[in-house]
Amino acid sequence: MPWELSLWSFDWLEPFQSLSNWGLFGIFLWGILENGILPVPLELLVIPFILATGSSATVVALLGAAGATIGGLLDYYVGVEGRRLFPKLSARMIDRAASSLKRYERFGKSAIYVALFAGRLAPTSLKPVLVIAGSTRLNQAHFCIIVFVSSLIRYYIAATIGGILTLFLR
Numbered sequence: 001m002p003w004e005l006s007l008w009s010f011d012w013l014e015p016f017q018s019l020s021n022w023g024l025f026g027i028f029l030w031g032i033l034e035n036g037i038l039p040v041p042l043e044l045l046v047i048p049f050i051l052a053t054g055s056s057a058t059v060v061a062l063l064g065a066a067g068a069t070i071g072g073l074l075d076y077y078v079g080v081e082g083r084r085l086f087p088k089l090s091a092r093m094i095d096r097a098a099s100s101l102k103r104y105e106r107f108g109k110s111a112i113y114v115a116l117f118a119g120r121l122a123p124t125s126l127k128p129v130l131v132i133a134g135s136t137r138l139n140q141a142h143f144c145i146i147v148f149v150s151s152l153i154r155y156y157i158a159a160t161i162g163g164i165l166t167l168f169l170r
Contacts (some may be wrong), residue, residue: 023053027060031067031151036074039125043158050162051169057159064155065148068120072130072147079134112138113146120150 022029030045046060112133119126133143 024055024059024063028063028067031064031069031155032071032074033067034071035068035126035130035147035151036071039127041123042068042155043123043161046155046158047162047165050159051166054163054166055159057156057163060159061152061156064159065152068151068155069144069148072126072151073144075127075130076134076138076140076143079131080137082131083135083137112136113142116143116146117150120147121154 027046027049030042034040034042042064046064049055050057050060112129115129116126116133116138119129130147
């Protein structure tokens with residue numbers, strides 16, 4: 001082709017490019033970092049990774065979702081420990097979260113579940129919801145299932161987009 005697609009032309013993306021050089025293990029690590037530490041969109045790594053390697057969208061999605069679940073648990077435990085260490089701050093944070101979850105009242109007590117699932121599918125940072133889930137002591141098994149399934153869907157969509165782009169750019 002007369003032109004070359006380079007999603008890595010920005011200097012600030014270089015650390016993420018080197019993570020993609022780690023292969024599928026890099027996708028797993030990205031999931032942990034993206035959900036637990038860095039609120040950077042997964043599409044920055046997954047789509048170029050699929051373009052470069054042609055890996056299976058299903059494998060990429062499963063590894064990314066597993067990493068995202070572990071990363072989400074890091075934020076969950078920040079919420080659990082934050083509630084213990086900073087009870088007044090945590091109480092205020094829970095009150096604010098409760099008021100922002102008012103729009104989900106029709107879902108009753110499952111509003112946090114809806115926020116977790118919908119928030120993970122949206123291209124935004126889920127960190128506040130993950131921390132609040134921990135500080136409200138959301139059932140950990142339910143938390144892991146919701147984060148895994150919603151991350152699996154999001155990673156699969158990104159990987160599929162990368163696969164479709166591969167067809168057109170090769």
